[in-house]
Amino acid sequence: MQFAERMSRLGTETAFEVLVRARALEAQGRSIVHLEIGEPDFDTPSNITEAAIEALRKGETHYTPSAGIPQVREAIAQHISQSRDIEVGPQNVILTPGAKPIMFFAILALVDPGDEVIYPNPGFPIYESMINFVGGKAVPLPLRMEREFRFDHDELRALVNDKTRMIIINSPQNPTGGILEEEDLRLVAELAQKHDCIVLSDEIYERLVYDKPHHSITTIPGMLERTIILDGFSKTYAMTGWRLGYGVMPEELAQRMAKLATNNHSCVASFEQYAAIEALTGPQDEVETMRQEFEARRNMIVEGLNQIPGFRCVMPGGAFYAFPNIEETGKASEWLADYLLHEAGVACLKGEAFGEHGRGFIRFSYANSRKNIQEALERIDTAIRKL
Numbered sequence: 001m002q003f004a005e006r007m008s009r010l011g012t013e014t015a016f017e018v019l020v021r022a023r024a025l026e027a028q029g030r031s032i033v034h035l036e037i038g039e040p041d042f043d044t045p046s047n048i049t050e051a052a053i054e055a056l057r058k059g060e061t062h063y064t065p066s067a068g069i070p071q072v073r074e075a076i077a078q079h080i081s082q083s084r085d086i087e088v089g090p091q092n093v094i095l096t097p098g099a100k101p102i103m104f105f106a107i108l109a110l111v112d113p114g115d116e117v118i119y120p121n122p123g124f125p126i127y128e129s130m131i132n133f134v135g136g137k138a139v140p141l142p143l144r145m146e147r148e149f150r151f152d153h154d155e156l157r158a159l160v161n162d163k164t165r166m167i168i169i170n171s172p173q174n175p176t177g178g179i180l181e182e183e184d185l186r187l188v189a190e191l192a193q194k195h196d197c198i199v200l201s202d203e204i205y206e207r208l209v210y211d212k213p214h215h216s217i218t219t220i221p222g223m224l225e226r227t228i229i230l231d232g233f234s235k236t237y238a239m240t241g242w243r244l245g246y247g248v249m250p251e252e253l254a255q256r257m258a259k260l261a262t263n264n265h266s267c268v269a270s271f272e273q274y275a276a277i278e279a280l281t282g283p284q285d286e287v288e289t290m291r292q293e294f295e296a297r298r299n300m301i302v303e304g305l306n307q308i309p310g311f312r313c314v315m316p317g318g319a320f321y322a323f324p325n326i327e328e329t330g331k332a333s334e335w336l337a338d339y340l341l342h343e344a345g346v347a348c349l350k351g352e353a354f355g356e357h358g359r360g361f362i363r364f365s366y367a368n369s370r371k372n373i374q375e376a377l378e379r380i381d382t383a384i385r386k387l
């Protein structure tokens with residue numbers, strides 16, 4: 001079969017491949033601790049599930065407007081306005097099946113072939129994949145462990161120029177758990193305004209912060225007009241399988257994204273939109289319980305990883321990932337991730353699955369029980385001491 005040339009430029013997410021390999025080992029009777037996939041191990045809070053069931057029973061089983069029903073766009077606009085301390089309305093909101101399409105649609109709508117897009121590296125692999133797919137030039141912005149995975153200001157200054165169309169930022173970050181500080185956001189804002197760039201601000205882990213409050217770049221004067229906030233329900237409400245996410249952006253862009261949605265998926269499942277309203281406007285105590293549990297797991301995994309010979313792990317400020325440097329084990333990250341899967345029965349990801357600047361690191365998702373994390377730490381320690 002002859003494929004379109006652009007298909008050769010499409011990347012992927014290694015987590016799904018490792019999951020398949022880990023499941024194949026389990027099918028052979030091996031015990032595997034899953035620290036590869038980035039999804040909460042909790043069930044969706046029952047008030048949200050009940051809202052979806054009730055909507056189904058009421059017959060909410062038909063097409064809706066592509067951007068979402070007015071009530072859900074209003075609920076999202078209110079949530080974003082309150083949580084970010086900005087003012088947005090339903091006309092700025094687009095609901096999508098998962099938050100991922102916001103990346104794809106934003107890049108499709110704004111990036112022409114040859115346009116430069118700066119993206120975090122190591123970072124969520126779909127940014128680079130989508131930039132390349134549309135024919136843009138993907139310009140990696142290194143995140144530095146010695147800066148707790150913030151970028152170096154001089155490095156960013158040197159990368160932005162008049163060909164830069166978009167700057168992608170992500171805080172809290174996947175795969176490092178790092179958080180951008182206000183001074184980092186101020187620099188991005190200054191450069192974006194000077195060079196007339198759009199900012200895609202991936203804030204999907206906004207509610208999962210442990211030490212400091214989240215800051216959105218949209219609070220900086222002049223930035224709401226040129227920023228797309230990406231957020232969703234997957235991580236905050238343990239709803240990965242529902243596929244519910246959204247973007248908040250200037251109205252003229254929201255209209256074009258709605259057109260992309262019409263062309264692509266028509267609309268998000270109608271009954272889920274009622275569950276989304278319940279998620280945002282119903283009780284939030286389970287979100288806080290999950291956050292506290294993630295924090296306890298974070299402290300446990302980081303302490304344990306730092307006791308393993310050759311591992312050096314900084315304390316991540318958010319999300320649910322630990323990203324230790326493993327260079328002092330003397331092994332390459334790809335080799336080590338494979339060794340840990342087969343020798344220790346611990347599924348994890350090589351750092352370069354998140355870009356070249358991830359080489360020498362391993363990503364562990366601590367979205368698993370403390371018991372399983374403890375088991376994984378013991379298994380990793382035993383396997384590394386055998387090297």
Ligand SMILES: Cc1ncc(COP(=O)(O)O)c(C=O)c1O
Pocket residue numbers: 038097098099100101124170173174202204232233234240243244245
């Ligand atoms: C940084 C980041 N952005 C976006 C997403 C996509 O989320 P969703 O599952 O809602 O599409 C993920 C999922 O892993 C992520 O880590």
